[in-house]
Amino acid sequence: MKKLHMWSGLLTFTAFVVWGITGIYAIFLPAPGEWKPPEVSSRREFSFAAPGNLDDKELAKRIFGAAELKMAGGHYNVHRDDDQNLAFNVFTSNGPRNVTYFEDKKRVLVEFRDGGLGGFVSSMHTAHSRRDDARDDHHVAGGEVKRCFYGCAIPI
């Protein structure tokens, strides 16, 4: 038992450090409603011709697939912006990405908002293999998505 205790502790030491740092970081996060996303760090555009007869949810899903964003934990907050362009947000451990589809130009704009190291470690501690399922099935049903520090997996 003593060896098991020691060996499991050594094997999971890195996880303990990540959880400890995340817990300290989290206590200094702003209150709900006061969180501001990081500034836009870069932009990328690509062509996308949407097939007809798609509702916004399905269209967003297709664009999300076409965007091939790395470390993406899923897309959320599908809506129409002030100019009636389809827009949605994507969660990634490196920070949020805002995606806008300009239907008239058949172009997709992705704004990358890379977060700091603390936010990254915090996001990584939420990484789990069932994030998409958790979000789709329960997160949206459980509460409004106001911010997404926790991989959109938790009603806030």
Added chain:
Amino acid sequence: MFLWMRNTHLILGLAFFFFAIIFAVSSLVIIYRPWLPDSRVDTEQTIKIDAAAATSPRALALELMRNHDFEGDLRQVSEEDGVMKFRIVRPGTHAIFEYTEGSDAVQVKTQRWGWTETFVQLHVNHGFHHEFLPASVWAELSLLGSIALLLFGASGLYLWFVLHEERLIGSVLLVLGLVYGLTSLIWSRMA
């Protein structure tokens, strides 16, 4: 030094044991939520109030907290076209209010979750911004727990290191964990 470190490791482990259990259980709930039954129960009611007390959403919320037993943090306040909306939330229970100016009644929808989802809400209850004292105390405990976790790890590392006969296998396990963890972190960050 060894005794001091051993006692620190032991005391921190015991002090934050139940705390760690809550975080461990809630992490499992987050991961396997789709497999779990939805424990939320909603109830609706109408509460009579003195319209004079509803000068603002905050004033109305305070009135409801003082005289109608609602407890928690005030959240998601909005006021539009004479309709006030806000929530009073605490881990496990969210009360959603809607009030039309001049009326003497407030519509309330109360959402209550079971203990597993309450654990999840405790897991994410952080920050120094809480007005609800228990939420504030819990958040401060979370900070202490996080610091304790780092000290717990560091003291454990020391206790292993002084046991010379365990250094080889211990080093292999530690390096395995570090390589896996750091590779995942660096790879993800560079993506």
